[in-house]
Amino acid sequence: MNDQARENLVEWLKQVMDAESAQAANEEIRAGERLLATYSAPNPDARTLTVIKARMVLAAARRRRKILILRGSLAAAAAVVVIAMIGLLGPGSTSRAPTVHAAIIPTAIWESDNIEADDLDLVYFTSEIRRIEAQMQALEAGESESRGSGALQKLEMELMNVEIEFWKG
Amino acid sequence: MYAGRCYGYFYRLTGDRDLSDELLSELFIRLVEKIGSYKGGAFESWLFKIASNIFHDHLRGKQRRRRLLEARRAEIELEPDLNESRRSDMSEDRLDKLQLQLNRLDADTRELIMLRFHSELSFREIAELRSEPLGTALSKLHRGLKKLRTLMEG
Numbered sequence: 621m622n623d624q625a626r627e628n629l630v631e632w633l634k635q636v637m638d639a640e641s642a643q644a645a646n647e648e649i650r651a652g653e654r655l656l657a658t659y660s661a662p663n664p665d666a667r668t669l670t671v672i673k674a675r676m677v678l679a680a681a682r683r684r685r686k687i688l689i690l691r692g693s694l695a696a697a698a699a700v701v702v703i704a705m706i707g708l709l710g711p712g713s714t715s716r717a718p719t720v721h722a723a724i725i726p727t728a729i730w731e732s733d734n735i736e737a738d739d740l741d742l743v744y745f746t747s748e749i750r751r752i753e754a755q756m757q758a759l760e761a762g763e764s765e766s767r768g769s770g771a772l773q774k775l776e777m778e779l780m781n782v783e784i785e786f787w788k789g
Numbered sequence: 790m791y792a793g794r795c796y797g798y799f800y801r802l803t804g805d806r807d808l809s810d811e812l813l814s815e816l817f818i819r820l821v822e823k824i825g826s827y828k829g830g831a832f833e834s835w836l837f838k839i840a841s842n843i844f845h846d847h848l849r850g851k852q853r854r855r856r857l858l859e860a861r862r863a864e865i866e867l868e869p870d871l872n873e874s875r876r877s878d879m880s881e882d883r884l885d886k887l888q889l890q891l892n893r894l895d896a897d898t899r900e901l902i903m904l905r906f907h908s909e910l911s912f913r914e915i916a917e918l919r920s921e922p923l924g925t926a927l928s929k930l931h932r933g934l935k936k937l938r939t940l941m942e943g
Contacts, residue, residue, distance in 0.1 A: 648931060649934055675817070
């Protein structure tokens with residue numbers, strides 16, 4: 621049941637009074653408790669208990685809903701934190717120099733209505749690039765070692781010139 | 790089982806069945822809401838701690854209402870006969886002898902006695918529940934029960 625049946629009241633009373641007084645106080649407490657037991661308090665009626673049970677069911681449902689909402693909110697908050705952490709600490713966060721993208725086809729061509737002239741320019745431009753690319757690949761593969769690293773630089777310069785010219789239109 | 794003991798506790802402290810119904814209902818709803826905070830141990834101790842808190846909340850609310858009523862004293866004094874007849878009904882029909890004599894004890898002692906009787910907790914548990922030394926709880930209960938017996942026999 622509980623500790624009440626096992627407690628040694630006299631021993632506890634002895635902590636605050638002498639042994640004789642503790643014994644007398646113990647008797648008085650037990651007599652008082654017996655007196656209380658002779659006057660039973662009323663019990664709640666059946667209707668009250670039914671209403672209470674119904675209210676408990678509603679309270680339990682409310683509590684479940686709250687827990688679900690709380691869990692949902694926590695999961696959403698956790699997801700936001702995880703995404704933020706990935707954004708801050710992930711591989712993409714290292715300080716990298718900003719990449720500049722350049723359009724290989726000048727804007728003027730896209731905006732121009734002169735298709736024939738633009739086509740010719742494109743054919744010239746792309747054929748030049750292909751030729752230089754082929755030479756560079758051959759150099760890198762060691763097919764034209766006689767030209768050395770100076771030849772590679774020369775070709776790169778050529779490529780740059782072609783691009784500049786093309787951009788000039 | 791617990792409903793009867795808790796109802797008895799509330800009834801002996803308030804002397805009002807309707808109010809005890811309300812407090813009991815409040816207790817069991819709070820029990821559902823706070824069940825997650827129950828960490829094991831003596832269930833009675835946890836239950837009656839909540840019951841005691843509910844009773845004290847009720848007392849605080851009652852004090853607030855009393856202050857409001859005092860502010861409107863003039864209006865209340867217009868209905869003395871009605872109040873008198875209500876008091877008479879309570880005394881005659883609803884309160885037994887023990888209830889009448891309990892009402893003559895101070896509120897704290899009355900609550901301690903009822904806590905001890907209805908919760909069936911040990912003194913050590915009651916002292917912990919009330920956050921007071923064991924010796925203090927023992928002395929208060931001893932004096933209270935002695936006085937109650939004198940009142941009942943008188």
